[in-house]
Amino acid sequence: MVEHVLRLRGVGVEYRTSAGAVTAVSDVSLDVPAHGMTVLAGPSGSGKSTLLRVLSLVERPTVGGVELRGSGTARLSSRARRNLRRREIALVFQNPADNLIDHLDVGDNLRAAAQAAGRVAQVEELLEQLGLPGTATWKVSAMSGGQQQRLAFGCALARQATVVLADEPTSQLDAVSADLVLETLAHLARRGVPVVVASHDPRLIALADTRFDLRNGALAA
Numbered sequence: 001m002v003e004h005v006l007r008l009r010g011v012g013v014e015y016r017t018s019a020g021a022v023t024a025v026s027d028v029s030l031d032v033p034a035h036g037m038t039v040l041a042g043p044s045g046s047g048k049s050t051l052l053r054v055l056s057l058v059e060r061p062t063v064g065g066v067e068l069r070g071s072g073t074a075r076l077s078s079r080a081r082r083n084l085r086r087r088e089i090a091l092v093f094q095n096p097a098d099n100l101i102d103h104l105d106v107g108d109n110l111r112a113a114a115q116a117a118g119r120v121a122q123v124e125e126l127l128e129q130l131g132l133p134g135t136a137t138w139k140v141s142a143m144s145g146g147q148q149q150r151l152a153f154g155c156a157l158a159r160q161a162t163v164v165l166a167d168e169p170t171s172q173l174d175a176v177s178a179d180l181v182l183e184t185l186a187h188l189a190r191r192g193v194p195v196v197v198a199s200h201d202p203r204l205i206a207l208a209d210t211r212f213d214l215r216n217g218a219l220a221a
């Protein structure tokens with residue numbers, strides 16, 4: 001059994017800008033356990049979002065390697081990376097509206113997410129698990145921000161993703177809505193789905209089974 005769902009080895013990310021090269025992440029090596037919630041914590045600009053994009057195979061690091069379930073990804077073509085991402089990885093963005101298709105109702109969002117990964121969604125069962133029973137025919141716009149984020153994590157469950165990654169999933173929500181998301185994250189972790197979250201929300205960080213602290217693009221000692 002693979003103990004780590006994702007591993008980074010010597011990862012660095014550099015951006016070229018008109019003002020010169022910007023180092024967003026330097027020499028990060030870490031192992032994400034195959035169970036529970038892993039949090040990337042750190043102040044604004046410390047490299048959390050960049051690292052999350054690398055972990056989710058959206059962005060190739062400038063140097064270093066990323067392993068998913070024990071297999072290296074560096075030699076994969078862009079197309080193979082895209083297919084791997086589609087099959088195995090779910091990424092939830094901070095703005096609830098960016099995670100859902102607003103012209104589809106709630107049930108069809110779950111069905112579309114499942115279909116994109118070659119799966120079939122058990123809509124009523126998922127909505128029950130998410131604490132959103134009876135909402136299958138609701139418009140997404142009729143839901144609160146917290147309910148929308150919950151549904152976004154439900155789409156990750158519908159896809160049966162190997163790992164779920166989320167960038168600041170509570171940052172645009174009020175306290176009550178953020179509570180809904182924290183409950184959902186705890187639910188995913190209990191179901192054995194590994195979750196990786198970038199956040200500086202202390203309540204979310206408190207739920208971490210594994211925590212990595214970033215400072216200026218590097219792991220804090």
Ligand SMILES: Nc1ncnc2c1ncn2[C@@H]1O[C@H](COP(=O)(O)OP(=O)(O)OP(=O)(O)O)[C@@H](O)[C@H]1O
Binds near residue numbers: 025045047051
């Ligand atoms: N596309 C880019 N081009 C140039 N610099 C970038 C780019 N993306 C990120 N950076 C820089 O890299 C560093 C890390 O940014 P990143 O967004 O990963 O940090 P963060 O911890 O997620 O911050 P926040 O919490 O504010 O989102 C910052 O100095 C940022 O300005």
